[in-house]
Amino acid sequence: MLLLGVNIDHCATVRQARYRAAAGAEVGNVEPDPVALALLCEKAGADGITVHLREDRRHIQDRDVHRLRETIRTRLNLEMACTPAMTAFALALKPAFVCLVPESREEVTTEGGLDVAQHRDKVARVTDAMNAAGIKTSLFIDADPRQIELAAELGAPFVELHTGAYANSFHGPGRAAEFARLIAGAKQAHAAGLVVNAGHGINYVNIAEVRTLPHLHELNIGHSIVSRALFTGIDEAVRTMKRLLNP
Ligand code: PXP
Numbered sequence: 001m002l003l004l005g006v007n008i009d010h011c012a013t014v015r016q017a018r019y020r021a022a023a024g025a026e027v028g029n030v031e032p033d034p035v036a037l038a039l040l041c042e043k044a045g046a047d048g049i050t051v052h053l054r055e056d057r058r059h060i061q062d063r064d065v066h067r068l069r070e071t072i073r074t075r076l077n078l079e080m081a082c083t084p085a086m087t088a089f090a091l092a093l094k095p096a097f098v099c100l101v102p103e104s105r106e107e108v109t110t111e112g113g114l115d116v117a118q119h120r121d122k123v124a125r126v127t128d129a130m131n132a133a134g135i136k137t138s139l140f141i142d143a144d145p146r147q148i149e150l151a152a153e154l155g156a157p158f159v160e161l162h163t164g165a166y167a168n169s170f171h172g173p174g175r176a177a178e179f180a181r182l183i184a185g186a187k188q189a190h191a192a193g194l195v196v197n198a199g200h201g202i203n204y205v206n207i208a209e210v211r212t213l214p215h216l217h218e219l220n221i222g223h224s225i226v227s228r229a230l231f232t233g234i235d236e237a238v239r240t241m242k243r244l245l246n247p
Contacts, residue, residue, distance in 0.1 A: 002211060002245045003047040005077055006238060007199075007222025011037045012051075012059035034060065035067045037234055041225075042074050044238035048096070050220050052079035053086070055103055062089075069093055077220070079140070082114075082122045091133050098130055099138040099160055099220075113142035113162040116150040127156050138197060143185025152192035159189050160197040160220065163210060167201025182213055190215035204228065207244045219245065 011034040019030045038049045049072050051060045068076055075096035080086040081103035090098050100123060102114045116123050116139060123139065130137040138158035141147040142165070151159050166178035186196045199220035202210050210219065221241060228237040 002216055003218035004045070004238070004242050004245055005048040005050045005075075005197075005199075005218055005220040006038075006041040006046040006225055007050040007052070007079075007220055008034045008037050008041065008226070009050075009052050009059045009222055010226040012061070012064060016059055034064050035071060038068055038072055040234045041238050042072060044235045045242045046074060046238055047218065048075040048077050050077040050079060050099070050222070052101065053089070055081060055083070055086075065089075065093065069095060077138075082119060082126045087126050087129055090135060091129060094133065094135060097136045097138060097158070098126075099140050099158075100126060100156075101140045111164070113144070113147060114140050116141060116147050116154065120150065120154070123156075124154050127154050131155060140199070143181045145185075145188060148185055148188050148192065148194070151189070152194055156194070158195045158197055158217075160199050161185050161189070161213075162200050163198050163202055164200040166210075167203070167206055170206050179209065186213045186215050204241065204244060207241065211245055 011032050015030055015032055041049060049068060051065060051068065053060050053065055077097040077099055078090055078095040079099045079101050080090060082100055100114055102112060127137045136158060137156045138160050139151045139156045140160045140162060141151060143161045148159065161182055163182065166182055169175045169178050189196045195217050196215045197218045197220065198210065198213060198216060202219055202221045203224035225237045225241055
């Protein structure tokens with residue numbers, strides 16, 4: 001049974017488009033509320049809720065994360081940059097999982113995997129701190145042999161393989177090669193003792209192939225689910241994705 005983590009960042013994106021100033025406040029007209037959406041996702045079968053608290057706070061806010069921590073019944077997966085401020089935030093929050101991601105202010109979304117080789121010391125420090133606190137760490141990396149090797153070496157129990165390049169090439173000639181890279185990455189990570197998650201750019205079409213990746217544990221999906229929910233409602237959007245994940 002493959003697990004589905006629903007990323008609700010883009011519910012907050014819609015809220016911030018109108019209510020940027022009010023979103024951190026205790027009261028006020030701050031629709032749509034990502035926490036309410038998270039609870040509906042759980043009711044529809046989501047196995048976890050994922051949010052990315054970005055340094056620029058462009059969508060999810062601190063208060064959202066605290067409210068999620070208090071209210072959701074499944075597992076909170078906090079995506080975060082490897083900074084001292086985010087490390088302190090996560091250690092105080094104690095989510096079930098953190099997923100370490102690269103972050104640059106200019107990008108529209110997380111565009112590449114974490115470069116564990118380049119940021120080895122930083123990643124090791126955060127992973128050690130999370131391991132000591134009983135928070136499970138996942139490294140969001142490209143399906144690159146060196147990155148996977150380092151992820152295992154640093155003692156992170158999970159990797160999330162970046163499926164963005166595959167998703168972007170889905171309708172083009174590069175698809176088979178990108179998928180082969182993901183397959184090889186999943187096999188290598190599993191052999192190294194890592195639990196294999198995947199995410200980014202997964203939708204209602206490419207899920208049929210993505211779900212066949214070997215050793216897959218969980219997929220984190222956001223944009224396509226929130227987009228579909230505009231037309232069908234979140235309940236249908238989550239239920240359908242769950243069904244496609246485990247036909
Ligand atoms: N996993 C990670 C680590 C991400 O950064 C993102 C995007 O925020 C996702 C999964 C979800 O990607 P998408 O919104 O394209 O489904």
